[in-house]
Structures are given as C-alpha cells and as structure tokens.
Amino acid sequence: MSYKKRLDNRKPDELRKMEAKVGVIKNADGSAYFKIGNTCAYAAVYGPRELYPRFLHNPSKGILRCSYSMMPFSGSGNRVRPGQNRRAKEISMVTEKALLPVLNLDEYPNSVVDVFIELPQTEAGSRCAGICAASMALADAGLVMSDLVSAVSVGRVDDMLVVDLDYSEEAYEDGPVADIPLAILPRTDEITLLQMDGEITKEMLLDAIELGKKSCHEIYEIQKKALKEKYAVKGDE
C-alpha cells in the first residue's frame, strides 16, 4: 500500500552498516564489539570461573549466565533506564537460551561462564546485536562451541517484508508493523531465538524467517572475519 520504499532508502533485504571487532576488553577472558547501524554492543566473557552462590552448582556441566544492559545514555524514550528492569531480565534470559545450544561446557562442572553485554548506543535490534557480539566473545574466550550464532531482526512494515528494522520503521504508524528478532546457527540454519512483537500472517512470517536466514549468513561472514583478524600475522609492528 503506502510503504513502498524504506524510510532510509535501503533495499528490503539490505542490512544497516556493520562493524565487528574482537578482543576489545583486555581484562576479560574473551570480548567482542558489534555495531549495526546506530546500535553498538560490547560483550565481555569471564570464565569458566568459580560459581557462587553455591546452590547454582551443576555437577554435570558448567552453566552460562548472561547479563544484558542498555547504558543510561544509550538512547531515548522510556525504555532506557539504568540498571536491571523487567525488559533487561527477559532479554538476558533469551540471550542465554540463544547461545546455549552451541556451547559445550561438559569439561567445566560446577563452574560458570559469565557474559556481560553492554550497549552504549541503541537504535532498534539491540538484542540481536548483543547476541552477535556475545557469540564472538565466547569464541574468543577459547570455549568449545559447535558453531557461532548470528542474529538479526526481520519484520513487516505495512505490506513490505524487511530485514534489520530501525527505530523509524518499528514506530511506523500508517500500517501494521511486526518486529521479529531471530537468531540462527549459520551452519545448520537451526533457529535459537524467535520472538515477535506486532501482527503478521503465517505466510508472511515464514517468508520473513527465510529472509532473515539469508541476512544472518551475511552477518556470519563479518563475525568470522573479525575473529580471524585478531590472530592474523601482521608483519612487524
């Protein structure tokens, strides 16, 4: 109908500009930075390390603990409040579940891997940026993983299917909007995160997921490149 062209002139399947870096936080055992459009995420991994409180101990394998937090100055609107809130808690939980299928912590019973995701700047798609950064940071921490995890948001704005919605599209008012954060394992295309906000038909949802998988492969290449760059031999410095 009325939404024929995206507000920022991108093609429907075009992602915002991305940037990825590994090993950005020196004190962490593994760390990564992922930026997509105006959304930036830092992820720091600590551990496997000693786990407290003791009742969380799992004697058969190590546990993963994620913490997602938007910094108080990171964006605008009432979503951004410093510290823990219900939204941050939910996203921490879904991030954990999106990452856990690739991680193998059998070698580390009774211990914990802590993942801290901080967002200094946000404009839509923050949980996906957080998952992309976290999966790179986990690999950087030398953990045993069967694959990386790539995530992107897909959705519809009016009658158009688009990937990587920005804030102006999420807030589009002249027609129905659906925002679907999606995380996949690029090797097998298995889905580890699928949420939805808005309204969409079954057919459109299935098409949107296919579109999202394609975009995740683009993100995967960027993640792979960033990880390899850290160890690339660069002559004499």
Next chain:
Amino acid sequence: MTEILVKDKDIVVPGELLAKGMDAFPGPGSYRDNEEILSSRLGLVYLDRRTIKIISQSGVYLPKVGDMIIGKVIDIAMSGWRINLNCAYSAMLSMKDATSDYINKGEDLSQYYDIGDYIACKITNVTSQKLVDVSMREPGLKKLVNGRMFNVNTHKVPRIIGKKGSMVTMIKNATGCRITVGQNGLIWIQGDTKNEFIAIETIKKIEKESHLTGLTNRIKEFLEEKTGKKIEGVEMK
C-alpha cells in the same frame, strides 16, 4: 574421497568446515558430523597426518595432571591447605605431600604455609568433577618468598619456557633474576628491581609476539639492548 580443506596453521572459527570424508579424523578442538569434520574452537589448525587438531590461543587454565603450577594458599584445613590455581577450581595440598617434616597432630599448619603465600607445586590428580590434588615433594617445588608475581595467557606459557627451557634460561642469564613459570599462567620473578622490570617487559613481549616467526632472535636483541650486555650461546636460525 577425503578432502582436507585447511592448511597447517590456518586460523579457524567454531563451526568452520575442516574436511570432508571418513578418512580424516577429528582431534582435540574438532568434531565430526556425518561426513564432515568441523572446528569446535577458535584457534590454529595443526595437521598430524590425517588427524586434524585445533590449538586454542586463548581461554582460562584447565588443570591437567603433571602440570607444574604456581598457586596461592587461600585456606587452611584440618590436614592440609587449599590452593587457588588461578582458574575455576581450587586444589588440595595434603600434609604428607607438602613437606617431609614430621607434623604433630593438631599442630598449627600456618607456620609452614600461611594464607596468602604463593607456592610452586605439581598437579598429581584431577577427578571428573575437577577436584585437584597437588604435591610439593619434588625438587624445585617450594614456597615463593619476596619477588614479583604476575599473570600471562596460559596458552603462551610453552613459548615463554621455550624448547627445553631455552627461552626462560636466556632471560634468567641476561637479567640475573630467578624465574618460576607456572603452567597456569602465573610467573614469579625475583632479582634486583631494575632487572625484574626488564624480565617482565621481555615476557610480556613474548606473550604478545609469540605467533610471529623469529621470536628467539628478536627477544635476544631486545634483551641485549635493555641490559647492554652481549648474549652468548643462542643459536641463530
């Protein structure tokens, strides 16, 4: 038909395809999925005939039997000491493994090793639940008094020690410091202050440049420049 798709010393990311076919074998750091062999770590490829290994370059220490490590006494129990290993698990040093002295029942153990002391010890046993036993009944294993303690990446320790200890011996001879390197990444250095700093700087340099070629020569030149003395008896490649 088996094809190996990677070369020796290539950098691979988790989930990357290494080989296709049933004639190649997955070594540590890789896994098989039907016909395919995939990487499960970020690291360097090491081809050993038809076995593909991935050598990790980052991550925390995992206790292994036979490792010589530096630990810190964190608690004193009824019949021994609890030792922090700079990793997710702590070790137990029992009385009979600590000293050849006769210790009376009920004697105060802190007169041997007190809380906060650093000791060089060897791992004698690791269980499936990562309960660790250490022993000090071997030549060279002792309490480390005075000096400086610092941390390096545990995966770089073999390069710091060098072939048959050649690298660490060179630093010892050049600076006149006493140096003990633990497999868990803790290093103890004792000497006069100026030389201690040179030794620390050298070790940090090895840690940073360990993946580049000609390391021994570069470190030799670096030491000669810093100490102003000529180093003899290091083979030039």
